Amino acid sequence: MSAASSTVAASTGTLLSRVGPHLPGLALNALAFLVGLAIWWAITAAKLVVLPGPQEVFVRAIELAANGQLALDIFSSLKRVLTGFLLGAALAIPVGFLMGWYKIARALIEPYVQFFRMIPPLAVIPLAIVTMGIDEAPKIFVIFLASFLSCVVATYQGVISVDRTLINAARVLGASDRVIFPRVVIPASTPFILVGVRIGLGSAWATVVAAELIAAQSGLGFRMQQAQLYYDLPTIFVSLITIGVLGLLMDRLLQATERRLTSWQERAQ
Template sequence: MSADPQAAVVSTAGTAPPEGGPTAAVTSTKRRAPSLLVLNIATIFLGLGLWWLISLTGLQIPSPVEVLLAGIDLAASGILLTDIVASLTRVLTGFLLGTALAIPVGFLMGWYGWARGLLEPWVQFFRTVPPLAIIPLAIVLMGIGEQPKIFVIFLAAFLSCVISTFQGVVQVDRTLINAARVLGAKDGTIFARVVVPASTPFILVGMRVGLGSAWATVVAAELIAAQQGLGYRMQQAQIYYDLPTIFVGILVIGLFGLVMDRVLLAIESKLTVWQERR
């Protein structure tokens, strides 16, 4: 039996993968990376080509060139940058606040039975209520400033991440926890060296879902009460039947969401190198 419980826990948790295990899976993933990149680039061009063909059929859909020109006009006037900064600030503020609270709450619910009993009914209750349904109430209570928009984004991100964190804790292999206890590790050591690493993939999945919810929520909030933002600009374009501007807003939101999602994926790959992948 090891004299150092922390070292024993790390060994038990399998941080040194066996031959042909996670290391081989990571190597296989790296080998597939170039082909995946080629497929990603190919599908982008195929999508643009399909979009261009549809615009030629007579449907009231602007062509990629028209959307590009509208985006250039908006960027040259400074409107696009102002809207991006406004929406991005709201999304990042609400998302970071929601995630920062969701992770400790999820850990509490998963690790302590009393916390689960007190908090889970409320979390499940509000999870079934769409954050968009909270927008009218938030506006009435908080006004039409930034607070209600950030609050509903915070709520959307929190509810997505807290459930994933909770599931990550309760699904930790009990064998690892029991082995750590047999080796003399205290609860704090078990939590830090076994539970947190095992829950990390679940947390990051919840963050990715929460990020998508944050973008969807901010656009809806800006449609109701805003003077700046991508959602507000799309609403104004809809009034004047300005389809290219609407498409610019959709593309910008999609691009920012994609880039932010890829950032989270990169963080996940760094933090979960021990995890076997297909």
């Protein structure tokens, strides 16, 4: 690293250390966004890589929004992601509780869960096409599988990680399993479950692009595949950024939910 680069890095670090504590989180997020945008502009302006610049991508986004393609693609991808993700999480949480609380259920279910975890959800696409056709079902199934496998492991880990002292103390006080489970196990495992839900959401968005290869007519992944055929880099960037923004907003909602449901938990500042 050159002396100039070291000086800039040191100055930036000093500035962030002085200003950071006094800026709210959203302001720091905005600052990070502007810095990233400036770096992107500088790289493309210097022609260090063959990529479209921010202005070109913004113009293409306006064009896609004006002709309705962007809204249609967002709606199609969101519908697939939310359907597969919600189905996966809704099934994963009770299955994870069963595995964690009952040894018999764990012995019966865990081998299948671990087996399918070793198989990438994208590898299931050919089987999904053959067995379910080329309609919406195989797309949603692949997203469901990716979400389910992420959530079920986190839920199971949360249940088995509950402090046995809490459970034993509740039993000493005369509480039955019907009381212990909702009053002790579920609250104590909630942080693990919510982490798994966030990971499952990320898996759903990561899978939707490949899922939309299955004879889709709309969707952000479909639009990227079409743009690839014509080397339309601005359209690819618009779809990528849109997926990132939607995923980030949904993750922020989950974080807010997590803070509300786990307000009793001590957090690092």
